[in-house]
Amino acid sequence: MTPPLDGLRVLDLTRALAGPFCAQMLGDMGADIVKVEQPGVGDNARAWGPPFQGGESSYFLSVNRHKRSIALNLRDARGAEVLRRLVAGSDVLLENFVPGTLDRLGFSYEACAALAPNLIYCSISGFGQTGPERERAAYDQILQGMGGIMSMTGAAGGEPMRVGIAIADIMAGMFAAYAVQVALYHRERTGVGQRVDTSLLEGQLAMMTYQAGRYFATGDAPGTSGNMHPTIVPYGLYRAADAFFNLAVGTEDLWRRFCAALGLEPLRD
Incomplete structure (x- = not known):
């Protein structure tokens, strides 16, 4: 059976976890993923170990299957020209730079759309593309705290506790993959590409669901409850x-x- 995204080219300019996880999900569905990395360094996650397998960290390997990598210096004229050619041949561009970084390098959405008019340009950031926090870099640890999940995780009455996986990064990557597929469906119907974006903070807030509902209904902020449900027993x-x-x-x-x-x-x- 042919995968649903077979024949789709995704240009992956992301690193660490949220963006690579998004690209990997698209690759799982058949997309051709071309990953662009920094010369001499690569994706930071390559060094996030031990453990290592074949010289690569298991962390990096866990979110980068299906991908072919190329090292490009985007501040170099030759590297920028290669990237322009890659953009022109891509259906989707993923990036998770601090907002404004690619604009300054000449690869804003408008510049890339001029090269590939039907391009889906997806940005993942810590706090979104607009607003007072837009230029802040972000890590999962920080966003778990700001998004509220740490205040509800841990022993009843105890200190806030980080979730055992990088849930803020993973949720942002999942929301980005969802947004890309919705944008592709829109392009299929209209022939028009677009820019979509999500953030780690948005993903964390979206996860609050019934806990946020409890707060809005009662005014009481949910706290830690250990492994017990706040309203259902047993x-x-x-x-x-x-x-x-x-x-x-x-x-x-x-x-x-x-x-x-x-x-x-x-x-x-």
């Missing part, structure tokens, strides 16, 4: 004689069945 992590186990009884029907299974019928109602 729903959490419990200790047995020989190990921990997860239990999620999320509906009245499940509660009745749970009581029957444990011989606790008097508690059903």
Whole structure:
């Protein structure tokens, strides 16, 4: 079966995690990914180890499958010319520079759209392309704190806790991949490319869903609750004689069945 994005060329100017994860998702669906890296250094994540496999960090390898890489100095006239040719032959451009950086290098959306009129130009940043924080660099650790997820993670009543994976980066990459595919669908219908963007902060705020709803409804900011659900019981992590186990009884029907299974019928109602 032919992958859904077969024949699509993605020019990946990103590094670290959010952008490479987005490009990898598009590659998983069949897109041809050309990754542009800094000469002599490459993607910073190449050195984020140990562990290393074949000279590359496992971190880098985890978000860069399907890709062919080229090293280009974008401040050099020759490197810039090569990039212009790559832009002209691409369907999608991904970048996660601090907003304004590519504009100063001559690769703004407008400049790239002049080379490839149907181009989808996707930007990922820490705080968005506009606003007072737009020029701030960002890392997952910082955005987990600013987005609110750390204030709800950790032992009940305890200190804020970072989630064990780079959830801010990963969510931003997923939202970017989603935006690119919506823009491609729009291009398929209209023939028109466009610029789309997302940020680590936007992704974190979007994740708040019912926790944000609780705050808007009550005015009470949610705090840490450990492994227990704030409104559903039993729903959490419990200790047995020989190990921990997860239990999620999320509906009245499940509660009745749970009581029957444990011989606790008097508690059903």
